[in-house]
Amino acid sequence: MTTNATTVPAYAAPAAGAPLERTTIPRRPVGEHDVMIDIKFAGICHSDIHQARDGWGTGIYPMVPGHEIAGIVTEVGPGVTRFEAGDRVGVGCLVDSCRTCDNCAAGLEQYCTGGSVGTYNALGKDGEPTYGGYSSHIVVDERFTVRIPEGIALDEAAPLLCAGITLYSPLRHWKAGPGKKVAVVGLGGLGHMGVKIAHALGAEVTVLSQSLRKEADGLKLGADHYYATSDESVFEELAGTFDLIVSTVSAPLPLDRYLGLLRTDGAFVNVGAPEEPVSLNLFSVIGGRKTLAGSGIGGLPETQEMLDFCAEHGLGAEIEVISADRINEAYERVLASDVRYRFVIDTSTI
Numbered sequence: 001m002t003t004n005a006t007t008v009p010a011y012a013a014p015a016a017g018a019p020l021e022r023t024t025i026p027r028r029p030v031g032e033h034d035v036m037i038d039i040k041f042a043g044i045c046h047s048d049i050h051q052a053r054d055g056w057g058t059g060i061y062p063m064v065p066g067h068e069i070a071g072i073v074t075e076v077g078p079g080v081t082r083f084e085a086g087d088r089v090g091v092g093c094l095v096d097s098c099r100t101c102d103n104c105a106a107g108l109e110q111y112c113t114g115g116s117v118g119t120y121n122a123l124g125k126d127g128e129p130t131y132g133g134y135s136s137h138i139v140v141d142e143r144f145t146v147r148i149p150e151g152i153a154l155d156e157a158a159p160l161l162c163a164g165i166t167l168y169s170p171l172r173h174w175k176a177g178p179g180k181k182v183a184v185v186g187l188g189g190l191g192h193m194g195v196k197i198a199h200a201l202g203a204e205v206t207v208l209s210q211s212l213r214k215e216a217d218g219l220k221l222g223a224d225h226y227y228a229t230s231d232e233s234v235f236e237e238l239a240g241t242f243d244l245i246v247s248t249v250s251a252p253l254p255l256d257r258y259l260g261l262l263r264t265d266g267a268f269v270n271v272g273a274p275e276e277p278v279s280l281n282l283f284s285v286i287g288g289r290k291t292l293a294g295s296g297i298g299g300l301p302e303t304q305e306m307l308d309f310c311a312e313h314g315l316g317a318e319i320e321v322i323s324a325d326r327i328n329e330a331y332e333r334v335l336a337s338d339v340r341y342r343f344v345i346d347t348s349t350i
């Protein structure tokens with residue numbers, strides 16, 4: 001057991017909006033219930049960029065982003081029961097929570113009301129800043145560590161820890177499956193996993209994208225239909241069609257029009273959100289008893305269920321693996337929607 005903090009290499013934003021650069025950070029000693037993970041791959045999530053640039057005004061610097069972590073356990077604390085050295089594991093958006101509120105008790109740690117701790121850009125219960133996956137190692141409590149089954153390559157698994165679970169959770173909650181018509185709005189890092197998972201769950205899947213630019217990809221990923229929402233007639237053609245629509249976009253959408261695409265009792269679920277408040281006409285949900293909802297990542301039990309499901313169905317993310325010195329370039333490409341569909345950092349290059 002490591003009794004002293006270790007210093008490990010990482011890539012950090014030294015200040016809000018500054019390019020990321022190589023540095024070193026401390027990792028806490030391996031505690032009673034901790035595992036030390038040799039990080040192999042870390043996905044680049046859109047929110048990494050947002051936080052590195054202090055988009056929410058809550059940045060703690062230097063900031064080491066990364067909450068799509070896949071690696072190998074190298075060391076475990078004496079109280080660890082579920083993992084041993086050599087295990088393939090992942091860490092997502094959370095590294096701690098209150099563990100006692102109703103939501104934590106129900107395995108919905110993402111909705112912890114007593115204070116959950118983000119994998120980076122947060123303060124741990126020890127008062128120290130948390131540092132994310134753009135580094136060589138991380139120490140995490142086993143409760144917030146999940147197992148990556150052999151069926152998924154670690155690089156393709158990394159994005160499942162945020163993008164995968166963000167889509168899996170609402171698809172499961174609103175019962176995407178055989179006989180259900182599901183639409184995914186936006187075909188990016190989140191949306192492409194939504195298409196794969198909804199298809200594997202047995203739903204009839206439609207992509208609603210701004211243009212037909214990625215249509216061939218969408219169909220290959222498992223979509224049955226693909227429509228460009230820039231074509232106004234689509235909203236008439238598809239009116240009353242879907243049981244479930246999951247929106248992954250952060251641009252403000254004309255909600256009344258999208259709610260018109262739902263059938264009776266259908267749900268429109270946001271996993272992406274614009275920064276500004278939105279408005280809608282409530283008659284859009286009154287007629288047809290529709291639901292407008294949101295969903296955020298997933299709890300630890302469901303994240304494990306998602307990884308097991310993806311392994312069983314041979315699902316991983318579509319990725320472009322990069323070396324760490326290309327992180328800043330990758331950020332620009334993500335902002336320009338120039339990635340199909342997730343950048344993953346080979347952390348051996350940090």
Ligand SMILES: [Zn+2]
Nearest residue numbers: 045047162163
């Ligand atoms: Zn994320």
Ligand SMILES: [Zn+2]
Nearest residue numbers: 098101104112
């Ligand atoms: Zn809690």
